[in-house]
Amino acid sequence: MSETRVAVLVGSLRADSLNRKLAEKLRDEAPDGVTLEIVEGLEQLPFYNEEIDGEQVPEAAARIRGQVAHADRVLVVTPEYNGTMPAVLNNAIDWLSRPYGAGAIVAKPFAVVGTTPTPYGGRWAHADANRSANIAGAVVLEDVTVSQPGIEVDVLADGEVQAKLQAALRSLVDYDPAPSSAA
Structure with missing residues (x-):
């Protein structure tokens, strides 16, 4: 079996972020044959500006593009x-x-999970990330999204939450872009 590499983008920059902890837990408990690599340095990216995205791009952008x-x-x-x-x-x-049309995210299977201390669990953020990635050319797996409310549940320890997150990761890893042929 070949190794599946998953680039993980964490939307919170706080070192003690619950979403970072979720990403680290998913990385540490990844299934056999799956490697999760948390993409570090998002805070070092300058705001996107086509004028600085030419033959030479900022080092942080080149590194993150390469990793993804x-x-x-x-x-x-x-x-x-x-x-x-x-x-x-x-x-x-x-x-x-x-x-355009050849970015690092183009044609990559893409999914969003996470938590927010609201009743909605980040549902709008996750929908916006999916929409943006879809327009950018990623293959968005919308049915994989897990928007977990962080109210009254310890998302790091709750077995049901962890099962949903692991199932989302498994769906992303198992995604097969080739249409199945009918026999």
Whole structure:
């Protein structure tokens, strides 16, 4: 069996972020044959500007593009900020979508999970991340999204939450873009 590499974009920059902890837990408990690589340095990306995205791009952008380009899948683990995805995540998707039609995210299976301490669990942020990634050319697996409310449940310890997150990861990893042929 070949190894599946999953690039993980974490939408929160806080070192003690619950979403970072979820990403680390998923990485540490990844199924056999799956490697999750948390993409570090999103905060180092300048805001996307076509004028600085030419023959030479900022080092952080080149590094992050390279890491995502070498992955087989992309998983976003993010909270919700003011009813949408965090700016750092939106900016990363902008960088990964370029050059137009050939960006590092193009044709990559893409899924979003995460938690926010609201009754909605980040649902709007996750929908916005999916929409943006879809427009950028990713293969968005919308039915894989897990938007977990972080109210009255310890998302790191709750078995039901962890099962949903592991199932989402498994669906992303198992995604087969080839249509099945009817026999």
